[in-house]
Amino acid sequence: MTRRVSLNHHQLQQLLKPENELEKILLSTDAFLRGMDWGEPRFGHPEGKVAAHVREVLDNIDRLEGLGDSERTRLRLISLAHDTFKYLEDRSNPRDWTKHHGVIARDFLQEFTTDPVVLKITAFHDDAYYAWLYEKRHVEHLQHKQLELFQRRMEDCMQLFYLFFKCDTLTGDKTLAPLTWFEEHVSGIDLVYLERK
Numbered sequence: 001m002t003r004r005v006s007l008n009h010h011q012l013q014q015l016l017k018p019e020n021e022l023e024k025i026l027l028s029t030d031a032f033l034r035g036m037d038w039g040e041p042r043f044g045h046p047e048g049k050v051a052a053h054v055r056e057v058l059d060n061i062d063r064l065e066g067l068g069d070s071e072r073t074r075l076r077l078i079s080l081a082h083d084t085f086k087y088l089e090d091r092s093n094p095r096d097w098t099k100h101h102g103v104i105a106r107d108f109l110q111e112f113t114t115d116p117v118v119l120k121i122t123a124f125h126d127d128a129y130y131a132w133l134y135e136k137r138h139v140e141h142l143q144h145k146q147l148e149l150f151q152r153r154m155e156d157c158m159q160l161f162y163l164f165f166k167c168d169t170l171t172g173d174k175t176l177a178p179l180t181w182f183e184e185h186v187s188g189i190d191l192v193y194l195e196r197k
Helices: 011-017 019-025 031-037 052-061 069-082 103-109 114-122 128-136 142-146 147-154 160-171 177-185
Strands: none
Touching: 011 019, 011 031, 011 052, 011 114, 019 031, 031 052, 052 069, 052 114, 052 160, 069 103, 069 114, 069 160, 103 114, 114 147, 114 160, 128 142, 128 147, 128 177, 147 160, 160 177
C-alpha cells in the first residue's frame, strides 16, 4: 500500500500563491490545511486533493478577460474556501443540508469576512449543479434546489456566481452538461468564453 504524502503550510502557500493578507491567513489555518489535503482521485476530480482542484479553479480565474480587481478578489476567496470542508461533510441519508461542505465553509469564513456575496456563493456553490440534477432526474431530496428557487437566492450576484461556476466546472474531468444547461436556462448573465485547459 502506498502512503499518501501530506501537504504542509509552506507547500500549500507555494501551490496556491496567496495574493493578499486574508488569503495568507486562511491558508495558514489548520482547518484549511486539513481540508486542502483531503481527497483521492475520483470521477470529476482526477487531481485528488482539494488543493490541486483549487489550483485549477484559480488558474481558470486568471484566464477570465475583463475581470475587475474586486470580482477577482471575491472569486479567489470563494475558490479557496468552496470545497475545503468536504472532509467534514455529513453525507448520511436523509441529507442534512446544514452540514453541506459549502455551508460549513461559509460558517468558517464568517470569522474572516462579512461580504454577503462571498458568503452566499460559498455556501450554495453546488446549487446550480443540484438544480440541473433535479431537472434532469427529478431527484426527490433535491426538490428544494430547483432552478427558480436558486435564481431568487442568487439574483443579486448571479453574474459572479456564474463566473465561479464556470471556473469550477472547467476543472478535472467534470461533466460540462450542468454548465451548458445553466447558460441556456439562466437569463440576465453575460456569457463568457472559456475552454477547459
